[in-house]
Amino acid sequence: MTLQRKIFGLVLLLLLALALTLPFTVSNYMLRVCNMTMITYMCVVSLFVIFGMAGQISFAQAGFWGVGAYISAILTVKLHVSALVALLASGLGTAAFAAILGLALFRLHGHYFGFATIGVVMILNGLFQNWKPVTGGADGIANIPPFAIGSLEFASETSLFYLIAVAVIIISIATYVIYRSSLGRAFMAIRDNEIAAKCMGVNCYQTKVIAFAISGLYCGIAGSLFAFVSSYISATSFTFMQSSLYLVMLMLGGYHSLPGPIVGTALLMMLPEWFRFLQEYILLIYGLGVMLLMVVMPDGLIGGGKQALESYRNKRKGVANVAQK
Amino acid sequence: MKKMSFRKILSVSAVAVLGCFLSAGTANAQELKIGVVTTLTGEKALTGVYSRNGIMLALEEINGKGGVNGKKISVMIEDDGGNDAGAVNAFNKVLSLGADVVIGPIYSTMDLSMSPSIKKAEIPTLVIGSSNDIAKQKNPWMFQTRTADAVSAAAIANYAAKKLGLKKVAILHDTDNFASGAAEVATKTLEDLKVPPILVEKYNTGDKDMTPQLAKIRASGADGILAWSQLVEAGLIMKQIQSMDIKVPVVGSNSYVTKIALDLAKDNAEGVYSVADYVYSNPAPWTAQFAANYKAKYKLESEFNSAMNYDAVYVIADAFKRAGTNDKKAMRDALAAVKEVVGVSTTYTFDANNVGGTSVAIVQVRKGVPQIIESVRGR
Amino acid sequence: MSPKNNPVMVLEKVCKRFGGVVAADDVSFELEPGQIRGLIGPNGSGKSTTLNLISGICDVEPGIILLDGEDITKKAIHERARMGIARTFQHPRLLSRCDIKTNLFLGHDLGNMRRASGASQEIDQSVDELLDVAGLKIGMDDSIKTLSYGQQKLLEIIRAILTKPKVFLLDEPAAGINTREMDRIRALIAIAIRNKAAVLLVEHSMDLVMSLCDIITVLNFGCVIAEGVPAEIQGNEAVIEAYLGRRRHA
């Protein structure tokens, strides 16, 4: 096993080096695409927490993403709050909103909860589009000042890249720590077998609300960063379709473990940019590609990869056992 | 618990900032490269296809006559997928391909989301959204070619109140950025004329059944309806107004007199007024020429999307002729100095706020064909 | 009944009706720490229902359940689990999409949660000890799907032991098990007893029940028809009749 770890370590260092020097080797266009990919990744990780780990399918993520974006936009544009405070307010505000919502909706189980979250994202989208006094209605909110801590301003795409990268690293580490912690095990117990989880002392209702709050926190932070990156937000970005894209990214990447969202997001955000020359056919190929990938790799790229690795190892072990007897 | 291997955690985060390879475009010094951001996929694909038709037709004509000062014009079209983030991506893409000047989409929310990138990239960009917010951005590099709502929406209100003598007007409009902004301006104009609207009804893009709104309008005894809609909803509203026996004059946005909406509504569109940037049946020689060329090339009737994009190319060509170089600063100043460039949609003169469209036409549908009644000059 | 020392759990007149069907009718017995009580009876006699009533999956209509003297009749499943009730299921309920380590650590989490002091080192060592006793030579990172049915049952028992329970409910551990795994189950139950847990064993295989249990309660149609040491139960007329039906007089 250690050989595999060493290779893994090498690959990681290479990637890290590449990542740090990325802004200088890549055009402004691809840099903005990377920034948007990382922001989308945070929402997909939030779906990984509530659905990948805790097993509760949720379409509310784009709604929470919107709540986070609007909190930051309103605080900075209308109340002239400092960017850092707005970011925290977005994260915690959305987490609180998700928790309250969870308290109400987690009396429902399985698909019923999923349908309720479809209602949530549609209602939120309706509010973003029409609640003029607060969200600026159809005009959205423009001129969101760039992110700044004290005098240090993050206006250029490169500086934003590092800012978002820091947030992504923190969220990835936090999720990895949760994944390995007792809280993470409680999530997965709920996902796999709720009755067994209860018998193992897991307060399912409370734990699901915590998972929903954490996913709200991630979406809130992602929404806030989205507001600062694009400095203009309108309701057209926070739709049911966006939520289902997060689900597609998570499932294609592999919902089992943390690398899944990374691969899924990177794949589905970068491919349409690389295949821009397809113009009108891009969405058709996107749709058919999703269907094909689900058939070929039901457990996603990472899940599928692991299975291939495992079956390869079992075959090798099987051969070894036969030899022993 | 085993010691948490720090390397494993770093691997998780490093992969998250996955890089990708560079896509550099080749820059050709003298030739003028126009970058076009429009919607070719998703729900709003219709407007994008028409915009592209208008641009390609203009390009063909200009390059056919040897280009400008002997230099050809080339176009790079990128799809924005119908959402704000997509528009910014497409804008950055054409920028990286070395565009000298950009033509933006007709949806104001996308223009507004591109505005910061335009200012940062300092590249002259013509946007075709009509919302007044665009001028408010005070972005020196962004030019609003379309006649802004301030003129067209006010013209609808004035025409309804003064010419048609309507006293109790009802307003019905989509909740998208275009219609909401226009409705606001019209409401204010009507209030200034002391005939405030007695009822304002809204619907969401994609709604099909307008019965609730129209039933309320019929019950309110309104003597006229002002409406701002996209193409499909325009056809729907004209049809449902007739099918609910609401016999009052209707003054709609430009969508109401496009061939598409008239094909959908058929004879229900009879007598509908509209304040239009462009109508395919405009008898003026250069407009009729465009309509004929367009129909010959695409087997489709032209409409305002293709007309305004067609004009945008000619406005850029005019500026390029005077600037003589594809340098961005020079092109910007040349664009700002565009004076009385006669287009098929309107005559273009960029004012201090970089708004170019100067006039709209009052039109009425008679025997299935929109007839121009009068032209309203904003300035 | 063995001399009365302080019972860890007491059931008093516990009843349960599913519509017309009487699943439990005035069931009463006590569980002493370090003692194995067998709960036997023909199919549908209310054995599993009793386990569900104790673990909280089913609500007790009339009747009281006490744990260390505290009334837990109204407590939720997870609260009872945290107070020291651990159970296995007829068909093992393991986390199918997790690896073995996660499954085991789930039990370990509950064990930690209940004890203020974090005796985690000691726990680690006993995981390996339990795995050796159960004869499970498996990689911690293997997925549950690689385990046989018998191995899954053993793993579920280990997971329950890891929670250091006061009351350990076993729902037909021997069902679908070969003899080699049967001995391992005996060894695991012995470990639980050594940890002073009170074991309630619901089982059909008589040789396991008769050899392991200190005392046995027999249920039929939800009622307790007999209670006593294994020897008494084997000779008891009512028990034989419940299982084999009335002997027809020649």
Add this chain to the structure above:
Amino acid sequence: MVLQLIIASLAMGIVYGLVAMGFVLIWRAVGVVNFAQGDLLMAGAYVAFTLTELEGLPMPVALVACAAIMALVGVVFHFLTYWPLRKSWDMTVIISTIGASIALKEIATLVWGPAPLSVEPIIPGIARFASVSIEWQFLVTIVIAAALMGMIFYLLEKTYIGNILQATAQDQYAAELIGIPVVVATSMTFAISALITGIGGMLISPIFFVSTTMGGSPGLKAFAAVIIGGFGSVPGAIIGGIVVGVIDTFSGAYISSTYRDAIVFLCLILALLVRPQGIFGEKISDKV
């Protein structure tokens, strides 16, 4: 005015009912929520356009032809999204239907072009009675849709084929054991589901025109209809559809026309919280 609203809400409700019925049939047969059901409505409308406007078929012939084509589309859809994934987790099928939803819209855009199209109504003109004036097509939609629902309901409940489909829906494994070719049963269910929703599309195409985006809003509102009516019950889907139609139309008229959609989805959430099993559904308890 109220009568006008009632008829309009009935017509919209029946359409939501048809889409919801399509949902429920697929859900009962294979336990999967089809996110592309709204796009089958759109497909039906485009097929209707081709049959009536391009081929010029008279209406009754077009109706039958459209039904046949949509049944075929249903079978193809079944083998593309469900069949290859029937063994794996149901979530993978849901993702596959999301992919199909995107692909269906783009195929329509590429084949028929992005422009909206109009279809001749079965009975043109406007019906006027008792202060109500509404297009005849609205009433035709209600009548034909109700007849179609009745036929499908009869097929499912009373006929031998219906029993086969019900048996497969309840327990595929058991159905296979007693010799039912499950692949035939599930593909037939998908065919019926696409047929109903497709005919729904054909019926509303003259009223609301044919466009690639016409499937979106009805698809989501059909979700609400399925829940309010009772998840998994066919009559529930129909009644749920009409209830949603009424909520949609009357909230638009009396509460606020802008928050019409939001109100429908608020009712969805309230229905879930108050009565998750819906009007007709039976309480689904957690099986230990």
